[in-house]
Amino acid sequence: GDSVTQTEGLVTLTEGLPVMLNCTYQTIYSNPFLFWYVQHLNESPRLLLKSFTDNKRTEHQGFHATLHKSSSSFHLQKSSAxxxxxxxxxxxxxxxxxGQLTFGRGTRLQVYA
Amino acid sequence: AQTIHQWPVAEIKAVGSPLSLGCTIKGKSSPNLYWYWQATGGTLQQLFYSITVGQVESVVQLNLSASRPKDDQFILSTEKLLLSHSGFYLCASTGGAAETLYFGSGTRLTVL
Structure with missing residues (x-):
């Protein structure tokens, strides 16, 4: 079946440093859709980014990600946390x-001053 | 644009008591609807989904049941709550390009 792997459970950063959260996936389907959701404390998840074209960068609110089918990845990045x-x-x-949207286990990002 | 209303916002219930959580979708006809659960500090776990009235598929039961009595309504319930039912319950619906998933504001359940 489909699976999504987020290798980091917790990422801690100092404000101003770049952010990179890893996401890789496995599926037999040739045209996957990938999404990033963000959930702040005591809120529900909301859509941050979505991409469904290979090698095309998508951006929103300072975050960006590029779907790479060759490496089955959709890493989330931001230049300055x-x-x-x-x-x-x-x-x-x-x-x-x-039916199903397959979620990774989530990565908690903690940014410190 | 679709809106997802969940009720109640929060519940504190006793072990063994019944539970009913509701979700209403506005702005989209015949939506696909989903229930997710999130333990405190935990990850998202899909519980049920429904593509049409009267039809519900179980993904993980956790001694809960779901029903879809109307096109725009999705209900999550149990007759007997367990301590392990505590957590954050989210109703979701798909819409837009690639059938993006949108979440309601959630119900926070505490079982004592």
Whole structure:
């Protein structure tokens, strides 16, 4: 079945440093859709980024990610972390319209001053 | 744009008591609907999904059940709560390009 791997459970950074959260996936389908969701404390997850074209960079709110089918990856990056970026980040995979969106286990990003 | 309303916002219940959580979708006809659960500090766990009225598929039961009595309504329930049911319950619906998943604001359940 489909799977999403987020290797880091917790990433801690000093404000101003670059952010990179890893996401790799496995699927037999040739046209996957990948998403990043962000969940702040006591809130529900909200969509941050989505991409469904190979090697195309997608950007939103200072974050960016590029889907690389060759390496089955969709890493989340930001050039300079802010305190307000502290949250739980989920990578998710969709390969068919109906039924399941496969989530990774999530990476908690903690940004310190 | 679709909106997802969940009720109640929070519940404190006793072990062994019944539970009913609700979710209403506005702005999209015949939505695909989902229930997710998140233990405190834990990851998202899909519980159920439904693509049409009266049809619900279970992913992980956790001694819970779900029903879809109307096109725009999804209900999560149990007759007997366990301590392990505590957590954050999220209703979600798909929409837009690539059927993106959108979440409601959630219900925080504490079982004592």
């Amino acid at each position: 802010q305190l307000s970026d502290s949250a739980l980040y989920y990578c998710a995979l969709r390969t068919q319209v109906v």
